[in-house]
Amino acid sequence: MQARHLRAFLAVLDCGGIAAAAQRLGFAQSSVSDQLRGLEQELGVAVLHRTSTGTAPTPAGELLAPLARAWLDLDERLRREVAGARPRLRIGVVESLSTEWLPDLLTALELGAAGPGFSVESVLTVGMRHQIADDLAAGRIDVGFIFDNGNPTALPHTTIGQDQVVLVAAPDHPLARTGSPLTRDVLMDAEFMVADHGCTSQYLLDQYGRDVGPFTRVGMLTGSTATLRRIVANGRGITMVPRLVVARELADGDLVELELAPECSLRLARVGIEARWQARLGSLSEPLHALVRLARRHTPFPAPEASAAVEPSVAAA
Numbered sequence: 001m002q003a004r005h006l007r008a009f010l011a012v013l014d015c016g017g018i019a020a021a022a023q024r025l026g027f028a029q030s031s032v033s034d035q036l037r038g039l040e041q042e043l044g045v046a047v048l049h050r051t052s053t054g055t056a057p058t059p060a061g062e063l064l065a066p067l068a069r070a071w072l073d074l075d076e077r078l079r080r081e082v083a084g085a086r087p088r089l090r091i092g093v094v095e096s097l098s099t100e101w102l103p104d105l106l107t108a109l110e111l112g113a114a115g116p117g118f119s120v121e122s123v124l125t126v127g128m129r130h131q132i133a134d135d136l137a138a139g140r141i142d143v144g145f146i147f148d149n150g151n152p153t154a155l156p157h158t159t160i161g162q163d164q165v166v167l168v169a170a171p172d173h174p175l176a177r178t179g180s181p182l183t184r185d186v187l188m189d190a191e192f193m194v195a196d197h198g199c200t201s202q203y204l205l206d207q208y209g210r211d212v213g214p215f216t217r218v219g220m221l222t223g224s225t226a227t228l229r230r231i232v233a234n235g236r237g238i239t240m241v242p243r244l245v246v247a248r249e250l251a252d253g254d255l256v257e258l259e260l261a262p263e264c265s266l267r268l269a270r271v272g273i274e275a276r277w278q279a280r281l282g283s284l285s286e287p288l289h290a291l292v293r294l295a296r297r298h299t300p301f302p303a304p305e306a307s308a309a310v311e312p313s314v315a316a317a
Contacts, residue, residue, distance in 0.1 A: 160299055
């Protein structure tokens with residue numbers, strides 16, 4: 001089994017077609033096609049079928065994909081460890097945690113805060129929640145950091161901490177100029193902005209704002225919390241997010257926190273920050289364990305140490 005054949009196969013799956021895979025790999029399309037043919041000849045079964053809209057895996061290809069990723073991961077780790085290179089930990093993080101929280105965590109990691117003798121080469125992926133979930137499921141990353149949105153996972157995971165939920169608007173938004181705490185009736189007329197289906201801002205609106213009213217106006221911005229922050233800062237709507245998401249805008253005065261009346265049914269609490277990781281990490285288990293411990297110390301409201309049932313050193317074994 002040749003690694004280049006497997007890499008070509010996975011690139012086609014990830015990119016959706018041979019042309020895009022060839023561009024990613026830096027090969028001619030004919031070269032990628034030759035590698036795919038070589039793989040299918042060696043296995044004795046077709047792993048891809050071509051359609052008018054792209055390329056999709058056959059049933060055999062669907063079985064091969066996770067095994068191919070595991071094979072290539074093991075091959076890379078073997079080569080790195082034999083060569084004495086630092087272990088490579090592939091980290092994914094949702095965009096909403098990537099600006100204010102993650103840089104401090106990675107800096108602390110590089111400065112040795114994870115423990116004496118701990119050294120790891122980190123590879124970072126930043127994306128929306130669905131991308132991080134897809135990358136974890138496909139084995140493209142080893143660990144992902146996300147805000148809890150209430151959806152369960154079968155992967156090993158733990159809550160590393162919490163962040164305070166805030167309701168924010170532009171300083172010149174009508175609700176920010178009232179000068180008094182906001183009541184439920186006032187909020188019912190507001191437009192709430194959320195970043196995407198299933199994102200943290202939508203989850204928080206559903207979780208804490210369900211009593212505002214079934215006819216609350218919701219504005220949807222697809223694909224970017226950075227865009228969400230700028231749209232709200234420019235005066236359109238209000239949004240409910242963890243404080244980390246808008247920490248810089250609050251500090252710079254681009255956004256302000258809205259005060260709620262005591263009787264308002266919209267009770268803002270805290271939202272969990274989760275780490276989720278691959279079930280079998282082998283030699284990466286201890287680096288992951290150290291990273292999760294370090295991440296727990298760098299959250300606004302750290303969670304207690306997790307039980308052995310979800311600690312990386314146990315669950316990833």
